[in-house]
Amino acid sequence: xxxxxxxxxxxxxxxxxxxxxxxxxxxxxxxxxxxxxxxxxxxxxxxxxxxxxxxxxxxxxxxxxxxxxxxxxxxxxxxxxxxxxxxxxxxxxxxxxxxxxxxxxxxxxxxxxxxxxxxxxxxxxxxxxxxxxxxxxxxxxxxxxxxxxxxxxxxxxxxxxxxxxxxxxxxxxxxxxxxxxxxxxxxxxxxxxxxxxxxxxxxxxxxxxxxxxxxxxxxxxxxxxxxxxxxxxxxxxxxxxxxxxxxxxxxxxxxxxxxxxxxxxxxxxxxxxxxxxxxxxxxxxxxxxxxxxxxxxxxxxxxxxxxxxxxxxxxxxxxxxxxxxxxxxxxxxxxxxxxxxxxxxxxxxxxxxxxxxxxxxxxxxxxxxxxxxxxxxxxxxxxxxxxxxxxxxxxxxxxxxxxxxxxxxxxxxxxxxxxxxxxxxxxxxxxxxxxxxxxxxxxxxxxxxxxxxxxxxxxx
Amino acid sequence: xxxxxxxxxxxxxxxxxxxxxxxxxxxxxxxxxxxxxxxxxxxxxxxxxxxxxxxxxxxxxxxxxxxxxxxxxxxxxxxxxxxxxxxxxxxxxxxxxxxxxxxxxxxxxxxxxxxxxxxxxxxxxxxxxxxxxxxxxxxxxxxxxxxxxxxxxxxxxxxxxxxxxxxxxxxxxxxxxxxxxxxxxxxxxxxxxxxxxxxxxxxxxxxxxxxxxxxxxxxxxxxxxxxxxxxxxxxxxxxxxxxxxxxxxxxxxx
Numbered sequence: 001x002x003x004x005x006x007x008x009x010x011x012x013x014x015x016x017x018x019x020x021x022x023x024x025x026x027x028x029x030x031x032x033x034x035x036x037x038x039x040x041x042x043x044x045x046x047x048x049x050x051x052x053x054x055x056x057x058x059x060x061x062x063x064x065x066x067x068x069x070x071x072x073x074x075x076x077x078x079x080x081x082x083x084x085x086x087x088x089x090x091x092x093x094x095x096x097x098x099x100x101x102x103x104x105x106x107x108x109x110x111x112x113x114x115x116x117x118x119x120x121x122x123x124x125x126x127x128x129x130x131x132x133x134x135x136x137x138x139x140x141x142x143x144x145x146x147x148x149x150x151x152x153x154x155x156x157x158x159x160x161x162x163x164x165x166x167x168x169x170x171x172x173x174x175x176x177x178x179x180x181x182x183x184x185x186x187x188x189x190x191x192x193x194x195x196x197x198x199x200x201x202x203x204x205x206x207x208x209x210x211x212x213x214x215x216x217x218x219x220x221x222x223x224x225x226x227x228x229x230x231x232x233x234x235x236x237x238x239x240x241x242x243x244x245x246x247x248x249x250x251x252x253x254x255x256x257x258x259x260x261x262x263x264x265x266x267x268x269x270x271x272x273x274x275x276x277x278x279x280x281x282x283x284x285x286x287x288x289x290x291x292x293x294x295x296x297x298x299x300x301x302x303x304x305x306x307x308x309x310x311x312x313x314x315x316x317x318x319x320x321x322x323x324x325x326x327x328x329x330x331x332x333x334x335x336x337x338x339x340x341x342x343x344x345x346x347x348x349x350x351x352x353x354x355x356x357x358x359x360x361x362x363x364x365x366x367x368x369x370x371x372x373x374x375x376x377x378x379x380x381x382x383x384x385x386x387x388x389x390x391x392x393x394x395x396x397x398x399x400x401x402x403x404x405x406x407x408x409x410x411x412x413x414x415x416x417x418x419x420x421x422x423x424x425x426x427x428x429x430x431x432x433x434x435x436x437x438x439x440x441x442x443x444x445x446x447x448x449x450x451x452x453x454x455x456x457x458x459x460x
Numbered sequence: 461x462x463x464x465x466x467x468x469x470x471x472x473x474x475x476x477x478x479x480x481x482x483x484x485x486x487x488x489x490x491x492x493x494x495x496x497x498x499x500x501x502x503x504x505x506x507x508x509x510x511x512x513x514x515x516x517x518x519x520x521x522x523x524x525x526x527x528x529x530x531x532x533x534x535x536x537x538x539x540x541x542x543x544x545x546x547x548x549x550x551x552x553x554x555x556x557x558x559x560x561x562x563x564x565x566x567x568x569x570x571x572x573x574x575x576x577x578x579x580x581x582x583x584x585x586x587x588x589x590x591x592x593x594x595x596x597x598x599x600x601x602x603x604x605x606x607x608x609x610x611x612x613x614x615x616x617x618x619x620x621x622x623x624x625x626x627x628x629x630x631x632x633x634x635x636x637x638x639x640x641x642x643x644x645x646x647x648x649x650x651x652x653x654x655x656x657x658x659x660x661x662x663x664x665x666x667x668x669x670x671x672x673x674x675x676x677x678x679x680x681x682x683x684x685x686x687x688x689x690x691x692x693x694x695x696x697x698x699x700x701x702x703x704x705x706x707x708x709x710x711x712x713x714x
């Protein structure tokens with residue numbers, strides 16, 4: 001039904017467009033006067049009237065369609081007083097049979113009858129809904145058609161519809177965000193009903209696998225298995241190492257590119273640096289595991305340090321390289337946009353180039369530079385793949401970058417891989433971690449905005 | 461009685477790539493006087509001004525030939541350090557361009573870079589004196605910590621003048637310093653220039669002929685990269701030697 005209805009609607013819209021177009025044309029000829037809007041706007045106007053109500057009705061039908069059909073088919077079972085859960089099982093069997101999946105009771109008379117009934121009712125439903133949709137649209141079309149005359153300004157109405165369209169699009173993004181938050185919240189609240197929130201936030205032992213072994217686990221054991229502090233510390237440790245790499249390298253790159261490099265150098269080097277951002281993170285993971293980690297290990301070994309083969313240092317270093325372009329590219333843009341007059345003012349005072357950069361350009365560009373740092377931090381905190389591959393999966397409360405470590409995102413991956421019971425605290429802890437991550441990034445963004453605003457007031 | 465010659469420009473030719481911007485300009489600029497440079501847009505007067513503190517060095521394609529002597533020393537000599545030159549030849553720009561720092565730090569910028577103050581009290585004294593000389597001290601003395609950009613346009617320009625004189629230069633170049641300002645702010649800056657010329661040599665580029673007539677002792681008229689005529693301001697505006705100058709100052713073209 002979907003595809004046919006869609007094509008009919010498109011056809012209908014095109015017809016309506018030309019109906020409006022020629023109607024306006026005719027008005028022009030008869031009245032010998034120019035209508036308020038161009039002919040095409042009357043066309044758009046009618047097309048909108050023919051399509052928008054139809055789409056709304058179709059959506060309503062799509063939403064309630066399955067529900068009504070199901071209830072109709074099952075109504076006789078309800079009247080027989082069969083148990084609710086059995087009915088839903090029965091309906092699954094009916095649908096499976098209809099879709100050609102052979103079941104042990106596919107030949108049963110009840111099922112066969114129900115399938116026939118289902119097919120029949122759906123057929124009728126499709127036809128009636130198509131008829132309803134098109135008759136309603138035709139009514140609207142007629143209404144619109146009659147309104148077209150010399151003094152009718154279709155352009156403004158089309159404008160309003162476009163406005164509504166824009167509004168709806170922006171609404172989608174907001175609704176999705178709200179939806180994500182609520183789905184996270186729901187599972188998180190369920191998780192915290194089993195594990196106390198304080199144990200989660202301040203506990204130092206993370207071993208969700210232990211909670212999964214139900215026989216051994218008494219209540220206290222479950223509570224003690226979900227202390228997320230090692231994950232927080234791991235996340236911050238790795239993000240910190242990454243920032244130690246990317247901030248100096250990225251910022252100095254940006255200064256070189258915007259202040260010193262000739263335009264020919266800049267035009268070649270900048271795209272190459274930006275390629276770094278385009279490399280898939282899995283590839284960075286290889287690089288960390290195969291090249292950097294053994295290198296650090298042998299380097300550590302040569303000076304008598306015991307380096308684990310999976311280390312926070314390797315993951316952090318590679319992650320830092322990955323986010324260099326975030327810092328350098330944004331900072332470069334910001335530094336380049338500092339007005340030339342400030343540079344000249346400084347040179348005219350007898351300042352050298354590096355003095356000018358240090359004392360005038362960087363302070364003037366600071367809000368944007370800080371913005372680029374914070375963007376890089378959120379990127380580092382949210383990064384998963386490199387850590388999964390290079391830093392290990394063991395939740396280890398340590399500040400030593402040479403040991404294995406793990407992050408929030410990595411644990412979410414570990415928890416949700418494979419078949420999971422969706423009501424075990426282990427699985428639900430992933431949602432709690434997700435929400436924590438979300439709140440952390442939110443706070444970070446909030447601080448970022450405040451800082452940028454403060455410095456913007458000072459330096460604009 | 462003529463003042464002593466401070467800046468002596470001989471056969472100055474400036475090229476931007478293929479295009480020649482100045483042709484064989486020769487000009488003497490006297491000490492403790494205001495010299496005005498007038499002429500239609502694109503005539504080379506700003507280029508000339510920017511040669512005097514070598515600001516054109518920043519532009520790659522710009523090539524300067526000829527000699528500019530300040531106190532008898534050619535500033536394009538190899539052993540001249542451009543930073544030291546700019547310490548002696550300050551500049552005020554067309555658009556006020558205070559740094560994104562506090563008022564105090566704006567004026568302290570130059571003295572800090574060149575190490576003119578031994579300690580904090582000395583630095584404060586330099587800043588206060590410069591602000592007083594630029595006739596802005598009374599307006600900002602209670603808010604030296606506020607940013608320079610929070611001031612009004614006229615105040616910003618006087619702040620930039622204070623910044624320029626903070627390193628105690630010999631010469632101050634002004635590139636249309638009043639073109640972004642209203643008449644009241646302009647009047648203040650012109651009065652300030654009258655004061656400043658006692659200590660400094662001032663060269664001002666201006667689009668306003670009235671301004672040139674009001675403030676300057678000598679005026680030079682540029683046209684298409686040539687210095688057409690330079691003479692006492694009164695002569696230039698009443699009985700110029702060249703017809704083009706007459707046409708320009710009487711408003712017949714430009």
